[in-house]
Amino acid sequence: MKNEIDDLDRALLKALGEDARKSWRELAEQLGVSAPTIRDRVGRLQDIGVLRGFVTELDPVALGYTLEAIVRFKAFPGKLQKLEQQIREADRIVQCDKITGEDAFVARLLLRSIAELDPLLEGFTDKASTNTAIVKASPVRMRQPPL
Amino acid sequence: MKNEIDDLDRALLKALGEDARKSWRELAEQLGVSAPTIRDRVGRLQDIGVLRGFVTELDPVALGYTLEAIVRFKAFPGKLQKLEQQIREADRIVQCDKITGEDAFVARLLLRSIAELDPLLEGFTDKASTNTAIVKASPVRMRQPPL
DNA sequence: AATGAAAGTGTTTATCC
DNA sequence: GGATAAACACTTTCATT
Numbered sequence: 078m079k080n081e082i083d084d085l086d087r088a089l090l091k092a093l094g095e096d097a098r099k100s101w102r103e104l105a106e107q108l109g110v111s112a113p114t115i116r117d118r119v120g121r122l123q124d125i126g127v128l129r130g131f132v133t134e135l136d137p138v139a140l141g142y143t144l145e146a147i148v149r150f151k152a153f154p155g156k157l158q159k160l161e162q163q164i165r166e167a168d169r170i171v172q173c174d175k176i177t178g179e180d181a182f183v184a185r186l187l188l189r190s191i192a193e194l195d196p197l198l199e200g201f202t203d204k205a206s207t208n209t210a211i212v213k214a215s216p217v218r219m220r221q222p223p224l
Numbered sequence: 225m226k227n228e229i230d231d232l233d234r235a236l237l238k239a240l241g242e243d244a245r246k247s248w249r250e251l252a253e254q255l256g257v258s259a260p261t262i263r264d265r266v267g268r269l270q271d272i273g274v275l276r277g278f279v280t281e282l283d284p285v286a287l288g289y290t291l292e293a294i295v296r297f298k299a300f301p302g303k304l305q306k307l308e309q310q311i312r313e314a315d316r317i318v319q320c321d322k323i324t325g326e327d328a329f330v331a332r333l334l335l336r337s338i339a340e341l342d343p344l345l346e347g348f349t350d351k352a353s354t355n356t357a358i359v360k361a362s363p364v365r366m367r368q369p370p371l
Numbered sequence: 372a373a374t375g376a377a378a379g380t381g382t383t384t385a386t387c388c
Numbered sequence: 389g390g391a392t393a394a395a396c397a398c399t400t401t402c403a404t405t
Contacts, residue, residue, distance in 0.1 A: 080286070082287075090280060090282065093279075093280045094279055094280050094282075096277065096278060097244050097245060097277075097278035097279050097280050098244065098245060098278045100380085100381060100382085101381075101382065101383095102380080102381055102382075103381090110390075110391090111390065111391055111392075112381080112382070112383085113382085113383075113384085113390080113391075113392090114389080114390055114391080116382075116383075117389085117390085125286065126283050126286040127282060127283055127286040127287060128280060128281075128282060128283075129280075129281040129282060129283050130243065130244075130280075130281050131243060131244035131245045131278060131279070131280060131281070132240075132241055132244050132278070132279060132280075132281050133237060133240045133241050133244050133275060133276075133277075133278060133279075133368070134275075134276040134277050134278070134279050135237065135241075135274060135275060135276060135368055135369060136273050136274060136275075136276050137369050138273075139227070139272065139273040139274040140274060140369050140371070142369055145321075147321060147323055147330055161363050164363060164364060165363055165364060168370040169370065170364055171364070171366065171367050171368070171369055172362075172364055172365070172366050172367070173362070173363050173364035174292075174294060174359045174360075174361070174362050174363075175359070175360045175361040175362070175363060176294055176357035176358065176359055176360060177357050177358045177360060178357045180357070182363070183294055183330075183357075184364070187369050187370075210323035210324050210325045210327070210330075211323065211324045212321045212322070212323055213321075213322045213323060213324060214321070214322040215319075215320070215321050215322070216308050216311060216312055216320050216321075216322060216329070217311060217312060217317055217318070217319055217320035217331070218319070219318065219319050219366060220318050220319070221280070221282055221318070222282060222284050222287050222289055222318055222334050223315040223316065223334075224287070247397090247398060247399085248398075248399065248400095249397080249398055249399075250398095257373075257374090258373065258374055258375075259398080259399070259400085260373075260374075260375090260399085260400070260401085261372080261373055261374080263399075263400075264372080264373085
């Protein structure tokens with residue numbers, strides 16, 4: 078079981094990255110192989126862990142989240158575990174990484190309006206200090222790693 | 225053309241968020257409606273802009289990117305446009321936001337090893353100063369906004 | 372808006388190269 | 389590892405409620 082991917086795999090991942098619901102048949106035609114081959118390749122890419130799955134891309138603005146904020150959390154002594162748990166459970170936080178340096182976490186927070194920011198952050202005041210920046214634009218929206 | 229979504233839409237988006245390739249028929253059965261209804265709903269969600277599309281979720285580690293970094297860029301005077309363009313073109317940068325405050329951009333950078341960090345950042349030294357943190361864990365991997 | 376049924380496609384399996 | 393072809397399953401259209 079080799080964990081290497083070839084040019085066909087790369088072309089397939091690129092095509093699926095553009096439309097993850099494209100039919101095997103259509104992908105087969107586009108890439109010049111048969112449908113069963115496409116199906117085999119996708120299965121193998123999932124087996125070796127390269128392809129985690131197929132997901133939706135939603136528009137936060139269309140859902141009423143007109144503002145996005147990047148919040149850095151600096152945990153108070155002994156509060157790291159509780160802070161992480163609260164971040165996991167906050168559904169307005171749609172992404173969060175634990176990082177090196179004095180800031181324990183960086184999170185992406187969705188807001189319906191600027192008025193929501195303070196109340197949301199106040200829920201964390203017993204566990205961390207925060208530093209917030211508002212997202213003005215997203216020149217690179219989440220994209221595939223180079224294959 | 226109403227831009228509101230109902231409980232069925234929410235259940236549908238949630239199900240597609242778990243497996244964006246599930247067949248209309250299977251979704252129909254799961255949600256207790258007919259396949260044509262599912263298809264109509266998905267089309268409408270795309271039309272009103274809530275559902276941008278269907279994409280793949282890849283594992284950077286399985287692709288050899290064993291390190292992830294969060295880089296903050298502070299643009300030098302007059303270099304903002306060039307900096308943004310270079311960020312867009314850097315395929316190791318898989319996500320980037322333009323934010324308020326003294327840091328012009330925050331970016332997510334993929335690395336094959338720590339040795340790659342310095343050479344990659346040096347390409348930006350004429351346009352910005354940088355501040356880098358290494359990702360130690362990702363407690364919240366990109367998830368759907370609350371519906 | 373949603374359904375059920377039929378016609379049209381796509382998927383899957385088995386066999387072969 | 390990939391192709392072809394037949395059996396099977398899904399998708400789509402349309403008439404109906």
